[in-house]
Amino acid sequence: MANPTGHTVKAFDEDLDQLRASIAEMGGLAEAAIAESMRALVQRDGQSALRVIEDDAKLDALEAEVERQAVxxxxxxxxxxxxxxxxxxxLKIAGVVERIGDYAKNIAKRVVVIEEAPDLKPLSLLPEMARIVAEMVHNVLDAFAARDADKAAAVCERDKAVDDFYSSIFRALLTFMxxxxxxxxxATHLLFVAKNLERIGDHATNVAEMVYFAATGNHLAERERGYDTTLEADG
Structure with missing residues (x-):
């Protein structure tokens, strides 16, 4: 497998291991940001939310490092x-994971705004929705590390549960309003929280499709997508 540019099996495997390690580190930070932003939301902990916002810079730096390594x-x-x-x-997955971190940061920003707002019952549904999307992120990055196409496909199958959660929360919050x-x-701020979680689920599914293609050379069958015009997650 050697060629004049110096591509040997051992050297290339070491490079790939370093790429996988960097992406795993990014994934760990993204998972932690999701969990901490949701904990801050439930507990109305503005200080913890601010730490999530500040820590997003670490993900940005790691994305740049992965890009450098890949090039x-x-x-x-x-x-x-x-x-x-x-x-x-x-290279693509690093960009998506960085975006997932942005969505967690957006949730944290909402905490700061509604820290003193009254409790709303639909808030109780959001932690379970967040647990599912964080698990999707964890599993899809495990699938990437292991080149496991089946595990990647299983992540895609969980996206509907996230969409169902979003629909339920959306209806409940509209009723409260x-x-x-x-x-x-x-309620509007919580709607944006739910939308950010829904977008994390979408991004985890997109990563799963990339992992599946990288492992097999084939594309997953096109998923059915519901077109949602209700509101968009924060930029």
Whole structure:
């Protein structure tokens, strides 16, 4: 597998291991940000929310490092076929994981705004929704590390549960807003929290599709997508 550019099996495997390690580190930070932003939301802990916002810079820095590593691998090793697919997948996945961190940061920003707002019953549904999406993120990055196409496909199958949670929370919060105008502001912020969680689930599913393609060379069958015009997650 050697070529004039210096692509040897051992050197390339070491480079891939470093890429996987960096992405695993990113995944750990993203999972922690999801969990901590939700804990801060439930406990109305503005200080913890601010730490989540500040810590997002670590993910940004790691994404830049993965990009540097991936470009270096391509330039020095000139990978082909399966090897190239995995390097390109790593590069794309790093960008998606960074975006997942942004959604967790957006949730934390909502905590700061509604810290003193009254409790709303639909808030009780959000932690379970967050648990599912954090598990999706964890599992899909495990699938990437193991090149496990079946595990990646299983992540895609969980996306519908996240969508169902979002629909239930959306309906419940709309009801609360109609019943009491004083609930409109906090309920709207919780809607954005739910939307950010729903988008994390979508992004985990997108990563799963990348992992599946990197491992098999084939695309997963097109998923049915519901078109939602209710509101968009924060930018």
């Amino acid at each position: 270096q691998v391509i330039a020095l090793r000139a990978p082909m076929a399966d090897d190239l697919r995995e390097v390109v997948a790593a 109609m019943e009491n105008p004083n609930h409109i502001t906090p």
